[in-house]
Amino acid sequence: MKLQFAMDTLSTESALALAAAAAPHVDILELGTPLIKSEGLSAITAIKAAHPDKIVFADLKTMDAGELEADIAFGAGADLVTVLGTAGDSTIAGAVKAAKKHGKGVVVDLIGVADKPARAKQVVALGAEFVEMHAGLDEQAEDGFTFATLLRDGEASGVPFSVAGGVNAASIGSVRDSGARIAVAGSAIYSAENVGEAAAALRAAIG
Numbered sequence: 001m002k003l004q005f006a007m008d009t010l011s012t013e014s015a016l017a018l019a020a021a022a023a024p025h026v027d028i029l030e031l032g033t034p035l036i037k038s039e040g041l042s043a044i045t046a047i048k049a050a051h052p053d054k055i056v057f058a059d060l061k062t063m064d065a066g067e068l069e070a071d072i073a074f075g076a077g078a079d080l081v082t083v084l085g086t087a088g089d090s091t092i093a094g095a096v097k098a099a100k101k102h103g104k105g106v107v108v109d110l111i112g113v114a115d116k117p118a119r120a121k122q123v124v125a126l127g128a129e130f131v132e133m134h135a136g137l138d139e140q141a142e143d144g145f146t147f148a149t150l151l152r153d154g155e156a157s158g159v160p161f162s163v164a165g166g167v168n169a170a171s172i173g174s175v176r177d178s179g180a181r182i183a184v185a186g187s188a189i190y191s192a193e194n195v196g197e198a199a200a201a202l203r204a205a206i207g
């Protein structure tokens with residue numbers, strides 16, 4: 001299972017510092033949506049230039065203009081971009097078209113999708129590399145949120161999936177056991193006193 005570090009910070013400078021500390025222990029460096037909104041595509045270029053050996057994941061959360069948004073992010077250096085599962089099929093297909101042009105990939109983020117396993121199958125048929133079983137920061141704070149639902153939906157989907165939203169040292173073993181291809185950890189790493197040690201601990205917990 002791969003480890004992805006979601007950098008939900010607001011400046012390229014802090015993302016570069018976080019990435020430098022965590023990179024030896026992670027496979028994928030994610031530019032969080034707030035970072036891309038704050039800094040623009042130049043943040044993607046800066047992270048890829050600093051870490052050409054890492055998979056750079058741009059969490060665009062595209063909802064429309066799939067081909068155009070994916071094309072400009074791949075052009076800036078992204079290896080993977082996200083499109084929302086709630087977007088129309090033509091938006092996802094457009095992003096996949098751009099990915100094929102660049103030799104890169106599209107990940108469909110299932111945040112807010114009611115029937116995640118069913119939508120997962122549809123979007124992989126449209127050409128997505130994998131889906132993200134995702135509970136966003138707001139959903140995690142809601143009453144009744146259970147992390148286990150994400151794992152159950154991933155297993156039920158029958159397609160390659162990642163898990164994001166609440167992954168930490170205590171939960172990452174269950175993510176691995178669910179069959180996820182990728183565990184995505186944000187705050188468990190960037191909020192730690194020692195970012196490198198936190199990333200290393202997650203890596204060690206995967207086994």
Ligand SMILES: O=C([C@H](O)CO)[C@H](O)[C@H](O)COP(=O)(O)O
Binds near residue numbers: 008
């Ligand atoms: O994608 C995310 C969210 O929508 C804000 O951009 C987070 O990076 C993702 O949910 C990871 O969350 P935590 O690991 O719980 O910080």
